[in-house]
Amino acid sequence: MIVVLGAGIAGVAAAHFLKEAGEEVLLVDRSDVPASGGSGAAGAFVSPKIGKGGPLQELTNDAFAFAKDFYRKLTPHAFHADGVLRIPKNPEDEVKFESYETFNYRPYERWDAVKAREAGLRDVPGGFFFPEAGDGDAREICRTLAAGVPRRQMNVERLERKEDRWLLHGPQERIEAERLVLATGYESGLLDLRYLGIKGLWGSRGDYATSRHFPISMHKDFSLSSSREGRVKLGATHVKSPEPCRVCDGRPLASLEAKAAEITDTSDFRLLETFCGMRSTSRDHFPVVGPVIDVPRMLEESPAIVRGAKTPLIHFEGLYLLNGLGGRGFVFAPLMARMLAEHITRGAALDPRIHPDRLFWKWVRRVGPQRDNGVGR
Numbered sequence: 194m195i196v197v198l199g200a201g202i203a204g205v206a207a208a209h210f211l212k213e214a215g216e217e218v219l220l221v222d223r224s225d226v227p228a229s230g231g232s233g234a235a236g237a238f239v240s241p242k243i244g245k246g247g248p249l250q251e252l253t254n255d256a257f258a259f260a261k262d263f264y265r266k267l268t269p270h271a272f273h274a275d276g277v278l279r280i281p282k283n284p285e286d287e288v289k290f291e292s293y294e295t296f297n298y299r300p301y302e303r304w305d306a307v308k309a310r311e312a313g314l315r316d317v318p319g320g321f322f323f324p325e326a327g328d329g330d331a332r333e334i335c336r337t338l339a340a341g342v343p344r345r346q347m348n349v350e351r352l353e354r355k356e357d358r359w360l361l362h363g364p365q366e367r368i369e370a371e372r373l374v375l376a377t378g379y380e381s382g383l384l385d386l387r388y389l390g391i392k393g394l395w396g397s398r399g400d401y402a403t404s405r406h407f408p409i410s411m412h413k414d415f416s417l418s419s420s421r422e423g424r425v426k427l428g429a430t431h432v433k434s435p436e437p438c439r440v441c442d443g444r445p446l447a448s449l450e451a452k453a454a455e456i457t458d459t460s461d462f463r464l465l466e467t468f469c470g471m472r473s474t475s476r477d478h479f480p481v482v483g484p485v486i487d488v489p490r491m492l493e494e495s496p497a498i499v500r501g502a503k504t505p506l507i508h509f510e511g512l513y514l515l516n517g518l519g520g521r522g523f524v525f526a527p528l529m530a531r532m533l534a535e536h537i538t539r540g541a542a543l544d545p546r547i548h549p550d551r552l553f554w555k556w557v558r559r560v561g562p563q564r565d566n567g568v569g570r
């Protein structure tokens with residue numbers, strides 16, 4: 194049996210593909226409902242990345258191409274491909290849009306200010322419109338993907354490798370697994386995973402009632418969704434934080450409301466609900482997907498690695514990660530989960546851009562295990 198620990202979008206997507214590959218899967222989370230962590234806060238906008246090309250944009254856009262079809266097929270009631278208009282953040286960004294065009298995901302349309310006005314936006318120079326992009330109901334997507342996968346509610350306090358299995362220790366009971374996928378988001382304290390540099394990025398989004406009709410979603414340095422049943426989503430704030438900020442100024446969405454009011458009439462927006470959660474980023478902002486290095490054993494058996502000695506990497510048996518999805522968990526999770534499932538079940542090679550090993554040597558030599566106290570995890 195394979196246990197997937199964490200029922201956010203990463204965990205439920207992994208469970209989906211493992212089950213599809215014929216594996217017996219158990220989904221474990223401390224909550225009895227999926228998406229109780231960062232995933233439940235997400236606006237779940239699923240759109241391509243714009244920019245001047247490069248490996249992260251390419252990977253993101255491959256993931257986008259996969260994700261939109263995945264949600265349309267598996268969660269059609271909870272994903273709305275109304276299109277997303279990418280608007281320049283400021284006049285400097287507007288100039289850069291010219292150079293971004295070559296690297297744009299296709300299909301896209303170039304919109305001008307008139308077209309943007311028809312979509313309900315004012316003082317906007319236009320931008321790139323991606324007709325296949327959209328947004329989803331994050332909790333419903335996770336609920337639907339988790340349906341049909343056996344689940345257990347347990348707060349896992351400790352992991353132990355005993356003979357050929359993993360033991361997941363909870364307060365009163367324990368679960369045994371032949372193989373284990375860790376999809377725990379920003380909480381990475383169950384093992385020494387400092388080499389990944391997992392950091393939390395706290396954020397809030399809000400759902401608002403409005404009588405206005407927005408036919409499409411838009412993204413500037415915040416996102417406003419298309420309207421559905423008199424409701425829009427406004428997201429999201431970005432606060433670097435090692436811990437969830439349980440205390441805020443009471444108005445976490447004030448900055449987003451001010452930004453939205455600059456580009457559309459928000460006078461009848463009435464806040465219905467605020468959602469807050471933690472994103473999880475890796476040191477290089479790429480996802481981390483694949484086997485896990487046994488750091489304590491490597492340091493014990495080869496202490497000279499901190500001074501540059503090369504030795505073969507030692508991985509834990511039967512242990513895998515799916516993490517570091519950052520602010521694009523709903524874009525990345527389906528493709529990353531499928532790649533991981535193919536690796537676990539068929540031994541398929543992992544894309545080096547997402548393989549966790551890429552982060553180890555830099556960490557061990559440049560950051561140094563002695564100096565890294567893991568603050569920020």
Ligand SMILES: Cc1cc2nc3c(=O)[nH]c(=O)nc-3n(C[C@H](O)[C@H](O)[C@H](O)COP(=O)(O)OP(=O)(O)OC[C@H]3O[C@@H](n4cnc5c(N)ncnc54)[C@H](O)[C@@H]3O)c2cc1C
Nearest residue numbers: 199201202203223230231232237238349378396521522523
């Ligand atoms: C405000 C906000 C807006 C966002 N908007 C978007 C967006 O529009 N589009 C997009 O693609 N992404 C968005 N994101 C990012 C996206 O939400 C994350 O990338 C995604 O949620 C990461 O999913 P995850 O499954 O890795 O982590 P999580 O959703 O945090 O899931 C981790 C799970 O592990 C469980 N867990 C952890 N430790 C243990 C333990 N010891 N025992 C038992 N259970 C455990 C937790 O309970 C949790 O359910 C947004 C994030 C935030 C916060």
